[in-house]
Amino acid sequence: MNKSSFVYVIYIRTTLEKVWDALLKPEFTRTYWFGVTQQSDWTPGAAWKMVLPDGTISDTGEILEIEKPKHLVIRWRNEFRPELKVEGYSTCRMELEQVDGTVRLTIRHEIDKPAAKLIDAVSGGWPKVLSSLKSMLETGAPLPDISGHGKPR
Amino acid sequence: MQDMDKVFKALADANRRRLLDLLYATNGQTLGELCEHLDMTRQAVTQHLALLEAANLVAVVWRGREKLHFLNPVPLQDVYDRWIEKFERGRLTALRELKRNLEGQDDDEQE
Numbered sequence: 001m002n003k004s005s006f007v008y009v010i011y012i013r014t015t016l017e018k019v020w021d022a023l024l025k026p027e028f029t030r031t032y033w034f035g036v037t038q039q040s041d042w043t044p045g046a047a048w049k050m051v052l053p054d055g056t057i058s059d060t061g062e063i064l065e066i067e068k069p070k071h072l073v074i075r076w077r078n079e080f081r082p083e084l085k086v087e088g089y090s091t092c093r094m095e096l097e098q099v100d101g102t103v104r105l106t107i108r109h110e111i112d113k114p115a116a117k118l119i120d121a122v123s124g125g126w127p128k129v130l131s132s133l134k135s136m137l138e139t140g141a142p143l144p145d146i147s148g149h150g151k152p153r
Numbered sequence: 154m155q156d157m158d159k160v161f162k163a164l165a166d167a168n169r170r171r172l173l174d175l176l177y178a179t180n181g182q183t184l185g186e187l188c189e190h191l192d193m194t195r196q197a198v199t200q201h202l203a204l205l206e207a208a209n210l211v212a213v214v215w216r217g218r219e220k221l222h223f224l225n226p227v228p229l230q231d232v233y234d235r236w237i238e239k240f241e242r243g244r245l246t247a248l249r250e251l252k253r254n255l256e257g258q259d260d261d262e263q264e
Contacts, residue, residue: 005181007212007223011156106212127230135234143234 004119005110010130011102014137019096019103020069022133032132032142042066048074056080061089070096076109084118087111092122105130156209157235160228163208168193169201173210176224183219 012019022028026037035053040046044066050059057079065073072094078084090111097104107130109122132143163169168191175190176182188198202222205211212225 005223007181007214007225008227009209009212009225010227011209108214127226130227131230131234134231 002114003110003112004114004116005108006119006123006126008107008123008126008130010105010134011099012105012134012137013102016069016096016098016103018137019105019133022137023072023094028136032136033129034132048076064091078118078121081121084121087113087116087118090116090118090122156228157231159208160210160232163204163210166201168197169205172198172201172205173224176211176222180223181214181221183221187222 022032024038024042029037030053036058037051038048039051040048040063042063044063046063048061048063049057052058059076059078061075061077063072064075065071074092074094075089076092077089078087088111090109093106093108095106095108097106107126109119109126111118128143136142171191172187175187179186184195184198184202187202188195191198193201202211206213209228210225212223214221214223
């Protein structure tokens with residue numbers, strides 16, 4: 001394969017709208033995503049960026065496709081790690097489907113490069129973030145932050 | 154906790170764990186590619202993959218007529234959060250304290 005990619009799937013017992021809001025709105029992402037927020041107008045072609053709790057811009061790009069509350073595609077490049085930035089733009093797709101009483105959320109991130117460091121880096125973070133998102137939506141409490149990102153230095 | 158039951162059941166088989174190892178080594182493989190590494194019939198591999206998919210340990214993406222299998226570690230994260238992480242938290246906190254103390258000391262030395 002001349003691509004690097006991962007596909008993560010999680011089932012969350014809630015509604016499409018709640019998962020959608022949780023993925024986009026800073027008041028939610030700050031809670032379960034260990035302090036991370038995103039900035040965008042959330043329209044096709046709009047700029048997009050991800051900001052760490054200390055204000056560092058970690059990733060930038062643009063909204064390629066958006067269809068509330070089912071489908072979001074982001075053109076995504078890392079900004080703060082030079083070895084990841086040189087790999088250029090990747091594509092992150094988020095798909096939400098109602099399956100019986102649950103929402104099936106699929107995150108698919110890929111880049112046209114074999115053995116990409118970016119995919120390695122982001123793939124490590126997602127399971128924890130998704131697990132914390134599920135915990136927040138199903139129980140009202142996100143997972144405790146052990147990532148170290150959320151703590152003030 | 155039916156979801157967790159499925160995960161543990163899926164993991165309770167050496168062949169299925171081997172399939173996950175193969176996907177960890179190379180993600181996004183077809184059934185044919187996976188069969189090359191395994192001493193099992195195609196039907197047996199299909200059945201194992203179906204169980205892994207039902208447990209959400211394998212996610213499937215269609216590329217044209219090809220069915221690609223991806224390792225989905227999210228349920229393993231749930232296992233980790235529930236059964237491992239809480240026993241490690243004390244140690245991680247201790248390490249963070251240590252880091253803070255050592256880095257604090259560095260600052261002092263520079264002054």
